[in-house]
Amino acid sequence: MNTGLADKILKIESSRRKAVTKQFPFLLTPVLEIKRFLIKLETSLPKYKLKKEINSSKLYNITEHSSPLYRKYNKRELDEGKIHNIKIAIEKLDGLIIEPDKVFSFWKYVGRSNERRGFKKGLVLSDGKLLEDYGGGLCQLSNLLAYMFACTECDFHERKHHSRDVFPDSGRTIPFASGATVFFNLIDLKVKNTYSFPIKINLRITGTQLRGSISSTEKIDYKIKITEKESLFCKSARSGIVYRYNKLFRSYYKKNTNDKIKEVLLWENIARVIYDESLIQNKIEMV
DSSP, X not given: OOHHHHHHHHHHHHSOOOOHHHHSGGGHHHHHHHHHHXXXXXXXXXXXXXXXXXXXXXXXEEEEEEEESSOTTSOHHHHHHHHHHHHHHHHHHTTOEXXXXXXXXXXXXXXXXXGGGTOOEEEXXXXXXXXXXXXXXXXXXXXXXXXXXXXXXOEEEEOOOOSEEOSXXXXXXXXXTOSOOOBTTTBOOEEEOXXXXXXXXXXXXXXXXXXXXXXXXXXXXXXXXXEEEEEEEEEOTTTOXXXXXXXXXXXXXXXXXXXXXXXXXXXXXXXXEOSOGGGOOSOEEEO
16 A cells, blocks of 8 residues: 555545535635735736747757647537637747746736637536636647646646546546636746746647747757656545546656756646546545
């Protein structure tokens, strides 16, 4: 038995309590809007202000990534809505320059993803349930951005992975939970540029792919890859709930020789599995 993991799961299951806004639903909207207003004030600070102009004629690629726009388990119309929503967001985010010590905020630039601003319905995960809502599917974009930033030296000021493992793996090319969930603007993706030079976000959509890269004004002689360790599925002996667990590391390699320079723990992830455990091909451990 993995005692450390069992303790973490026990803490998760013991800390579940009913929020005040669930006991008194009429408080939910005003409480959320007050929080959103305060967050908007915070992200109006100068450190969050980014631009799209850069004083350099030469840019160097730090990292790049792509993900499929159409998913095996999604309805086609929801994927179409998601793609429409991502296109709106890309118009706001593509080309943003993050100067040294500046902080990128996903929601500051995407804005509220409602019908009035042209967003369509897509798939969203809310309280462990798959639902349809305006702006649905933007998590695919935040996932891509989080993964790319993870392959840089940037610091994550805010990043939350999905607390649920939604679908069985199907053609996965990157480690589980290497992205970021978002929910306007209470759950954000905020990343600080810790380099001594500016970096640029590049995003685009092809017929079947969401593609992105992060480039810089200076050449870097190493590369960073995200590696996964201690990956497993486990079942709580206390509740019978199945969880997925892993640790993700930033692994540094020399570009010319591919020799490993160092390895740094980035994230530790625990997520509840919400699909049938019979679809899990790996062994499920009891904890």
